[in-house]
Amino acid sequence: MAKPLVCFDIDGTLVRTRGAGREALDEAFQALHGWPSATEGVHVAGATDDVICRDVAARFGHAWRAEHTAALRDWYLLALAARLADPARTEVLPGLPRVIAAAAEVAEVCLLTGNWARGARLKLDAADLSRHFNWGVYSEDAFDRDGLVPAARHRAGERGLEVGAVVVVGDTVSDVRCARAGGAVAVVVETGFSTVESLRESRPDLQLSNLDAGSAAFLELVATLGR
Ligand SMILES: [Mg+2]
Structure with missing residues (x-):
């Protein structure tokens, strides 16, 4: 499957x-x-x-x-x-890299970001997270964020990966909108740039205070989508 x-x-x-x-x-x-x-x-x-x-x-x-x-x-x-x-500039958020590695056991993982590709790598390198991601989709792949989920599906296909449900994990209402536009499941964390209330109003499928505290619910969701 x-x-x-x-x-x-x-x-x-x-x-x-x-x-x-x-x-x-x-x-x-x-x-x-x-x-x-x-x-x-x-x-x-x-x-x-x-x-x-x-x-x-x-x-x-x-x-x-x-x-x-x-x-x-x-x-x-x-x-x-x-x-x-x-x-001192770089803060790795709670639960990482553990949660990425756990997700990668039951799912394909990739980056989906509005950063230009090389900027994305600079940030991940600074956080020592680069080795957890072999590929991603970036600003170069879709001018508007809402185009990034289709771009990710396309790139997965190019890489010979057979993927089913797509999950977008983000921190803003724009991430929820992007997930909806691409028919993806929306997971949000409260560690970023949208308020807790605005995230709630955007009606994500799962809202977590952070990826550490919410890891069980998040990993269960991913595992369920793979069954
Ligand atoms: Mg963000």
Whole structure:
């Protein structure tokens, strides 16, 4: 029988980087476009990096041009790496990596994140979680987060994996919306960027205070989907 596919978000779900991502984006926008405090007031949590670029540009009265992305991304990645070189920046959230490893015994696991792929790896490397994920889907794979579940199914197929139910594990109402858009089961943790109340109102299938305290319920859900 096809295994479930469990897709983990990164920021607020696996790790917190104490503003490193936002600071690095701000530095890149300032350096390359002269836009100060570029992400201020921009909806960042749960958004893909490409959507953030569009929204930042709009804030400064510009249309984001795709040809600007590569240079912005390169600057951002250097700025992010510099910040993550400080170990105090990275907080690995409770229950990890134990819960990822336990899920991987009964399911395929992957990343599903709005980060650009190389930014995702920088954050996971800083948290020493990279080796738990062989693959993922990123901002490059779907401009809008709601396209990431179909992208994950597609990539699983490319990798020769036969997957059944898909589970999205995230920390924001955007993760719940993304799961619904892709016909996936939505699991949320209260360790990230949405309030407990807003998460509840988004009606996820399972809401956990964190992946440690909620590990039994989470792993039971995954095991049930595989039966
Ligand atoms: Mg997140």
